[in-house]
Amino acid sequence: MRKNLIPISKATTYRQIAEFLDTHSIVDYWDQTKPVEFEVDIQSEITYYPLASKLSSQVQRVAKRQGIAPETLLNLWVQEKLQKA
Structure with missing residues (x-):
């Protein structure tokens, strides 16, 4: 059997995670969370040019x-x- 992808549910697929998170509030599981730090390098795919x-x-x-x-x-x-x- 596949490992649960997130510990607060028994979800083993990303679809199941989405369904779980759509029907549950994180507030009910807040005590099971922990702080994390990570960097995000967002590369814009849109370039803006001025137009008169x-x-x-x-x-x-x-x-x-x-x-x-x-x-x-x-x-x-x-x-x-x-x-x-």
Whole structure:
């Protein structure tokens, strides 16, 4: 049999852990927790570029007309332009 993945439940899969945590409060198990320290190195997958206000308004109008999000429209346009470069 597989080892429990978290000691406060008998869960042996990540799905079971999620179901357990969705239906139980950590408050009921707080005395079984212990402090830990760890580092997180989050690498952003998004880079932001400034866009002139007038251009931003135009992008929003075109995106709305096409039924897509402005960021999706910009990504498509940049991809098209880069393919031609």
